[in-house]
Amino acid sequence: MRDEQPPGGVRQRTGLYRRIVGVMNAGFAIAIGLMLVGLVVGLFTGEHVERETDSLGDVLPGVLRLQAQDIVELGILVLLATPAAYVVVALATFLRDDDGLFVAICLALLGILLLSVGLTVQ
Amino acid sequence: MVRKGRRLAELVAIGLVALAAGTLGTMLGLGGGVILVPVLTLVFRLDLETAVAASAIAVVANSLSGSGVYLRARLTNVRLALLLLVPTIFGALAGGLLVVSLPEAVTKSLFALLLFYVAYVMARRRAPVIAASSVEIRLPPDPLGLAGRYQDTSVNQIVDYVPHGLRVGIPVSSLGGVASGMFGIGGGPITVPLLTLVMGVPVKAAASTSSFMVGLTASASALIYYTHGSVNPRVSVAAVFGIVVGARLGARLSSRIHPARLTQVFVVVLLLLAVSMGLQGFGVL
Numbered sequence: 001m002r003d004e005q006p007p008g009g010v011r012q013r014t015g016l017y018r019r020i021v022g023v024m025n026a027g028f029a030i031a032i033g034l035m036l037v038g039l040v041v042g043l044f045t046g047e048h049v050e051r052e053t054d055s056l057g058d059v060l061p062g063v064l065r066l067q068a069q070d071i072v073e074l075g076i077l078v079l080l081a082t083p084a085a086y087v088v089v090a091l092a093t094f095l096r097d098d099d100g101l102f103v104a105i106c107l108a109l110l111g112i113l114l115l116s117v118g119l120t121v122q
Numbered sequence: 123m124v125r126k127g128r129r130l131a132e133l134v135a136i137g138l139v140a141l142a143a144g145t146l147g148t149m150l151g152l153g154g155g156v157i158l159v160p161v162l163t164l165v166f167r168l169d170l171e172t173a174v175a176a177s178a179i180a181v182v183a184n185s186l187s188g189s190g191v192y193l194r195a196r197l198t199n200v201r202l203a204l205l206l207l208v209p210t211i212f213g214a215l216a217g218g219l220l221v222v223s224l225p226e227a228v229t230k231s232l233f234a235l236l237l238f239y240v241a242y243v244m245a246r247r248r249a250p251v252i253a254a255s256s257v258e259i260r261l262p263p264d265p266l267g268l269a270g271r272y273q274d275t276s277v278n279q280i281v282d283y284v285p286h287g288l289r290v291g292i293p294v295s296s297l298g299g300v301a302s303g304m305f306g307i308g309g310g311p312i313t314v315p316l317l318t319l320v321m322g323v324p325v326k327a328a329a330s331t332s333s334f335m336v337g338l339t340a341s342a343s344a345l346i347y348y349t350h351g352s353v354n355p356r357v358s359v360a361a362v363f364g365i366v367v368g369a370r371l372g373a374r375l376s377s378r379i380h381p382a383r384l385t386q387v388f389v390v391v392l393l394l395l396a397v398s399m400g401l402q403g404f405g406v407l
Contacts, residue, residue: 024190024337028186032183035359055349072355077348079362
C-alpha cells in the first residue's frame with residue numbers, strides 16, 4: 001500500500017524510517033559488543049590487538065579460535081557492513097512499493113559497494 | 123612491561139583526543155575527523171593512511187549511533203540521501219583508491235588545503251536566518267518524490283521543502299565523497315553547504331541528511347583501507363569509542379556554550395593544524 005501523499009509530494013515512510021533505525025541500532029550494538037569482547041579476551045590472554053588486519057576469509061576462523069584481534073576485526077567489519085544492510089532494507093521497501101527508480105538506485109549502491117570490495121580484494 | 127604500559131597510555135590518549143574531537147566536531151556540526159586525522163598524524167606520528175582509516179571507521183560508528191534521533195524526528199531525507207549517495211560513493215571510492223596510491227606528502231598537502239577551506243567556511247558562517255513559514259511558499263514540482271516535511275520544534279512550525287538543483291547537486295556531491303575517501307572526515311563540510319545553498323534544503327534537514335549519508339560513504343572507503351591493510355584495529359577501536367562518546371557529550375554541551383566564541387577558537391585550531399599539516403607535507407616538520 002502506498003503511503004499518504006501530503007501536498008508538495010511529501011512521502012511519509014514511517015515503516016522505512018523505523019526499519020532503518022532498527023538496523024542501525026542492531027548493527028552498532030553488535031559491532032561495539034564484539035569490539036569490547038575482543039578487548040576483554042585480549043586482556044585475559046595477553047594477546048595484543050595491533051598486528052595488521054587479516055584478510056576477510058581469515059577473520060571468522062580466528063573468531064572461532066577466540067583470537068582477540070579477529071573478534072575486534074569482526075566488530076569493525078559488522079560496523080562497516082551495517083550501512084549496506086540499511087540499503088538492503090530500503091530496497092525491500094521500495095520493491096514492495098513498486099518504486100522502480102529507487103529500486104534501481106538501491107541496486108546501484110549495493111552494486112558499487114560489492115564492486116569496490118571485489119576490486120580491492122583482488 | 124614498560125612497553126605494554128606505554129602502549130596502553132597511547133591507546134587512552136588516542137581515545138581522549140577522539141573524545142575531544144567528537145565533542146568539538148558535533149558542537150560545530152563537522153564531525154570529529156577533521157580534528158582527529160591531523161592530530162593522529164602530527165602528535166602520534168601515525169602514517170596518514172592509518173589515521174584516515176581509523177577516522178573513517180569512527181565516522182561510520184558516529185553516523186550509526188547519531189542518525190537514529192534525526193530519522194525518528196523525520197529530519198533526514200532518506201530518498202534524497204540515497205539519490206545523492208550514488209555519485210558520493212563513486213567519489214569515496216576514487217578518494218580511497220587515491221589515498222592508497224598517492225605519495226603521503228601530496229595527500230598531506232591536499233589535507234592542509236581542505237583544513238584552510240573548512241576554516242574559511244567556519245569563519246564566514248553566520249547564524250541561520252529562520253525563514254517565514256514554508257506553508258506560505260509555493261513549492262516547486264517534485265517528480266522524484268524527494269520532498270521533505272518535518273516539525274521544527276525551535277520555531278514550532280511544520281517545514282515543507284522540495285530539493286532542487288539536482289543537475290548541480292549530483293555531480294558536486296561526488297566531491298564530498300572524494301573528501302571522505304581521501305581524508306576520512308565524512309563529507310559534511312562539502313555536503314551540508316551543497317544541500318543548503320544549492321539545493322534549497324533547510325539547514326537542520328541538510329545536517330541530518332548529511333550525517334546519514336556519511337555512514338555509507340565512509341564505510342565504502344573504510345572497506346578499501348581494510349582490504350589494503352591500512353586499518354590498525356587498536357587505534358580504530360580507540361577512535362570509535364572516543365568519537366561516539368564525544369559526539370554525545372557535544373550534543374549535550376552545544377546548547378550551553380556560546381557558538382560564536384567556540385567557532386573563533388575552532389578556526390584558530392584548524393589554521394594551526396592546516397599550517398602544521400602543510401609543513402609536514404613539504405617535509406619541514
